Amino acid sequence: MKRVQCPNCGAIVEYDDKSVWEGNRDFEEVNCPNCDEYLTRVFTDGFPNPHIIKK
Structure with missing residues (x-):
């Protein structure tokens, strides 16, 4: 899982970057x-x- 902060609203977003x-x-x-x-x-x-x- 990776995390990134949204430049527009500031929310911390986590997403899956793995491949099977x-x-x-x-x-x-x-x-x-x-x-x-x-x-x-x-x-x-x-x-x-x-x-x-996190918002």
């Missing part, structure tokens, strides 16, 4: 669940599932 299967990966965008601000992109085979740790 090596061959089926793609880039997924991570947006803030609080204000929908773009935070980063993750190269993964799953969904980053961002959630707020």
Whole structure:
């Protein structure tokens, strides 16, 4: 799990950056669940599932 602070609303957002299967990966965008601000992109085979740790 990685954490990043949203530059728009200041929330601390945690997201999953791990991959399970090596061959089926793609880039997924991570947006803030609080204000929908773009935070980063993750190269993964799953969904980053961002959630707020601290507002």
